[in-house]
Amino acid sequence: MKHFLIFLFSFGFSFLTYTQEENKQSYQFTTIKEIPVTSVKNQSSSGTCWSFSGLGLIEAELLRQGKGEYDFSEMFVVHKNYGDKAKKYVRMNGKTNFSSGGSFADVLDCIKQYGIVPEEVQPGLNYGEELHKHNELDELLKAYMDVIIKNPNKKLSTAWYNGFTGISDAYLGKCPESFTYNGKQYTPQSFSQFLGVNPDDYISLTSFTHHPFYTFFPVEIPDNWRWAYSYNLPLDELMQVIDDAIEKGYTVAWATDVSDEGFNGKGIAVVPDVKAPKGVGSDQAYWLGLSQKEKEGLVSNLSSPVPEKNITPEMRQEEFDNYETTDDHGMLIYGVAQDQNGTKYYLVKNSWGTDSTYKGIWYASVPFVKYKTISIVVHKDVLSKDLKKKLGL
Secondary structure: OHHHHHHHHHHHHHHHHHHHHHHHHOOOOEEEEEOOOOOOOEOOEOOOHHHHHHHHHHHHHHHHOOOOOOOEOHHHHHHHHHHHHHHHHHHOOOOOOOOOOOOHHHHHHHHHHOOOOEOOOOOOOOOOOOOOEOHHHHHHHHHHHHHHHHOOOOOOOOOHHHHHHHHHHHHHOOOOOOEEEOOEEEOHHHHHHHHOOOHHHEEEEEOOOOOOOOOEEEOOOOOOOOOOEEEEOOHHHHHHHHHHHHHHOOOEEEEEOOOOOOEOOOOEEOOEOOOOOOOOOHHHHHHHOOOHHHHHHHHHHOOOOOOEOOOOHHHHHHHHHOOOOOOOEEEEEEEEEEOOOOOEEEEEEOOEOOOOOOOOEEEEEHHHHHHHEEEEEEEHHHOOHHHHHHHOO
16 A cells, blocks of 8 residues: 555656646747637638638628627628639630639629628528538539530530539529518628628738739739739738738738648647757757657647747748648638747637637747738738838729
8 A cells, every 4th residue: 555655646746747847838828919700610621711711801890890790601602703713714714723712802802793691691501411511512513614614515505604503502502682681681782781891991912022022913823713913012011911900900811821730730830940959948948859850740749839940031932932832721810929938929710610729719920920821811901101102002
């Protein structure tokens, strides 16, 4: 019994020491500023993050304006964009992208042309699933469109678009021409007018060196099938816009690359420097004690702060040019936090549900945002007078 008690004491002491050390090393975040946003949604098995994050921006904007909390139908926007994409695919004879991906411009253009509807009006789950699962739908639509552009009749029939819309209707529900919401009758366009949403109030910004700064160009990514323009800023100025937006109480729609190892499922997005020198902070002693091979093996499972790379415009451009930075995902930046070392991170609302370490929220370091941002969309009022002048706005 005595030996057993000694064992228990030793085990308990060791466990306590381990727990204290683990707590010391693990990420500990403190929120510095948090802008109100709507709840985390779940795109599930669909490539429609652009719709979730784009509408998340609009929902947050209505909160900022004191107009209340709304939950808009992502699948209404998806349905309308798939139709527009199909028409362009035909006009381009199949020589453009046709997939589930998209951009923030797709959300803004949809609102401008077709309007917007509440989630309850068109949930988009007409195919026996409780969560979005678009594998079958995506393959059906692509196969259908590939038959159309082969033009087997040597002339497009008058039925091809109705056939395409019929497939979308079967899965996502028919887009309503009118609906009742809170006892009032609306069309999608009149509902948008009621909300006071003006898509022209928003601007897309990017930062790449293969185009002149302070000009605009369509970012060359497959999902930018609309060829929508983004204004090109020096990297430091792009980051300043993000900081200015948060400081002024605005959220930021963020298009980025999440295929990088530093973006992990635990809710962290960082750019670890596996060649970091010693002496960068006592909390990073464990990291610095590892071999480079061990560091590389731990990158995708990081659970504590580590040294990060110093990102330059040249590094950004090289990753983009070499297909190492790709347009993978859209999310919403809505605040700033810091870890136990005082290092700054951005609060990011994702659309992968709440089954994650931070319940659907990611903490993205400044180096990660500098390195992997494709583009952002913000309200024009975020821009300084000097920047508007540079852009000719």
